[in-house]
Amino acid sequence: MALKVSIDHRSTSPTSLLAPLPSITSYSIPFRVPGSQRDRHMLHYFCVQGSNDISGFLNCDFWSQTVLQESHQDPTVRQALVAMSSIHLHYSTPGTSENSVVSTEILAQYGKALRSMKMRLSKPSQDTVKVALICCIMFYCCEGALGSRDAALQHLRNGLNLLIATKNDPREKILWDIQTISSVFERLDMQASFFEDDRTPVLTLPELRPGETKPGTFTFEDKFARIQDAQQSLVRLQAWLYHFVDKNADFHDEAMDSLPLSIVQEKAVIMEAYDSWITAAKHLEAEVPNDTEYLEGIKTLLVQYHICRMIMESKFPNDPQVFGASPNPSAHKVLDLAQALLHPKVLSEESFKVRERSRPKYSLETGVVAPLFALALKCSDESVAIRATQMLGSLQRREGLYDSQTMARIIAALKDTRDQEMCIKQQFNGESKEVTALEYHLPSSYLGGGIDKLLSSMDLVRLVN
Template sequence: MPNTIPIAAPKISRTPRKRSKTGCRTCRARRVKCDETPGACIRCTSTGRKCDGYDVHRLPLRKPTFLIPPNPLMRYCGPMGPDERRGFSYFRQRVVPGLVGFFDSPLWQRHVLQMSQAEPAVCHAVNMLSAIYQDAEANRMTLTGDNLGNAQHAYALEQASRSFALLSKRRASSDPQLRQVTLLCCLLFVLSELLLGRYDSAFVHLRNGMQIVRYSQHRGERELPFMRPLVDALIYLHVQSAHFVSVDVRDALAPEQTPSSFLSTFHTVEDARQTINQILKNTSPFLAYCWRLSEAEKTAQQGELWRRQQELLFLLDLFNDQLTIFHAVSHRTLTPKDQRGAEMVRLQYLSQRLAVEDSLTAEQDLPSLTPQHLAVLSACEALMERFPERPAFTIDLGFIQGLHTVATKCADLRVRVRAVQALHAWPHCEGILNTSVSVALATRTLKTDLQRRQLGITDIPTAGDEDRFLMKLLTSTQFGPDWSTVRDAKIQLDDSSSTDGNTPLSFRLSPPPPPSTVISPGGGGEPLILRHALTDGTCASP
């Protein structure tokens, strides 16, 4: 048989084709070619499928910095495009670990993920929060400006619109699940607006959510296990909002609960956490009310304020006794994260007690509280070292309030500088509080004090023009000048100030006390205001 030489088959060259990036959401989820017919594509309608429309904004294609493993939650009851898949993976692997950075939470670790699988409105709201969080984290939580040309912001706007539209369609529905879906979307809207600095819209969502909660409680509806942590999160943010909205004197001076009704032996860290959160419901309105009072008003109400202050200090001391017992009995048996959680609860106690004690202390008497200020600062610095991966955003209060109290109240100016440096070293948000705003307020008051005393402390961390930063903050929200922290810091807006760039920005501080006294204006840690049209500021309610 003659030898034959095999001839290789000729290679068929294929013309490379670009993948369509503008197809409808249904075709992209199915990974098939879309004919891109305006309105609804023929490929979907001819096969009896619902065309889910076209995305106006798409996220830029970037090499992911995190793995995207297969996830059964991706198969929810509607089509999910590649942007949604990326956003959901980012939410699971970056946003959720940050939200539970201080304490574990079934709300974020289980319930939200399950609801995203079953409810498209929740899935879109999750993607909205994920996009805003990713942009804020990339900018070190400084929230330096709104930019609808920003791909993340534009994508978040579209996801918010889709979620809101789905909720609006179901307003007249009798679906028993609707109330839970609406409350969860309200919470996600609140967090997104806070990250953008849109406080007015965030508080509208929060107020609507609280109305739904009160309506359900008034009707005596049975509370599902999923609802308890969700309602607790909304109430926790509502309590923090006392520093940003007006406070009724009855809420500030009347106890919400008696100590015996909720103080008992702690068996878990969660027991201690729930108890300190209940105490926060009492201390937060009191502090917000006191910080808005002038010295003359405090003097006029001295008896009633002093009585309420002593009640709160007694309540906090009872809590400390129970926490000390729990630490002695159970600390060694706790997991490393629970041990850190127990230290966080103790830090919350120290911060709350210091703030309540400072609230009625005269400026000339503040040097007597320097040991307490130093103890809170040392506790914060020690605990910060135990956070290898510090969360950028969490609902729970932790470091900001205590550090800000030290940075604005302590009579020892070098201790105040250390507190400002600690705030600046970890840019993050805790609920409504933001380190960037806290640093700006503390630096402003500290610089004023240093200039008046003519001291040579220069190692104060700065992040640009603090005056311009604060002016934009206070003029970008309706009630900014009346925030309790701003009133306590005695900062007043100059009538000649403007944010159009043509008029120099300036502040007028209230007249300082005589040089012999210690200037120590107070402050808080609200997030930076950033104008951004995310939604119309409302949340659908049944």
């Protein structure tokens, strides 16, 4: 019988768990743990803070239940969890610089976890697939916190390949809850596609087939039972959007009357799905109006929803006014949501900045960093770009592969480039030019491929690694 455990994040204050190791005399761990005092310290940290931070703005059963249950039963998962918690604590400790070297002890613990997983794969058992999938997620988290994005993506590819093979193998008898783990992989799959813009998600492929009016792989909801259901539905909408844009890239610049009917019809169905999602999400928002943590999750999803809807509205046919309008009330609406989420009303903006800078945060989940970066990059309305960049700069937050400070540096460098170009044109032409979105000022050497390749083309890699 599986141990049913969950975490109460309110049992210990964040400041107490960051005290020196010997000061902890009791542990908020829902089971007895073999191993060293440091192992117990790291699991204690995970229970009272790490899990909450890693989950981001939405509670996640994988972190609050699945990982703990499996770490209680399996030493390989436990070693991976201890290593991940150690790395996360290093990243989150006040005063730790972005480029500070992780201690030999922490890296040795991580290496031990990797070797344990390798040994486990060499001697497979009934639970090996489940353990490997869980560890792939934790290793992705480790590498993300370390800033090793290529290594993180390799762990994700390993996990996705194993998950797909497991689901497609008729001989595989899945005797465990694969859906909770699969849901995390769907979100990371989408996150990787945000980060590498020439990549499309591999797990979900909702699309219209000939003769269909709605895709068989996507459910149009009129109400969500849980906020996690709304999150998963939105992830699948995002995947659908990415596949739709990718497969129709050759028609990107075509006028409406030149688009194939199939593209027009599928876009209409996607927009209908977005309408359905927002209606169902508003029901969720109305159900628990006074639950701050719950409403934070809703606001996070709404930020992501509005960005993706704007992207969809701007394409097929190309509509430059969606992001090019100035003023741009739709973009400011997204920023208002993000600001309400990041800047609690009880705190002034200045005290918020002090609080955020005092303790860096790393979350595995996509939150607001990527949407803020998208607005700063794509909007011609200078007030939108300024607000989004200020929010990014005031945060010390990493969400998966997206780091707020790195994104702020990219935007600042692009703005400098644009302003210099405008100044030169003004000197030659004698008139001021209209401000254009920063995405039109990417380096000519950048041919796509995502953030890392953009950093390389801008010679910013040395500033962020």
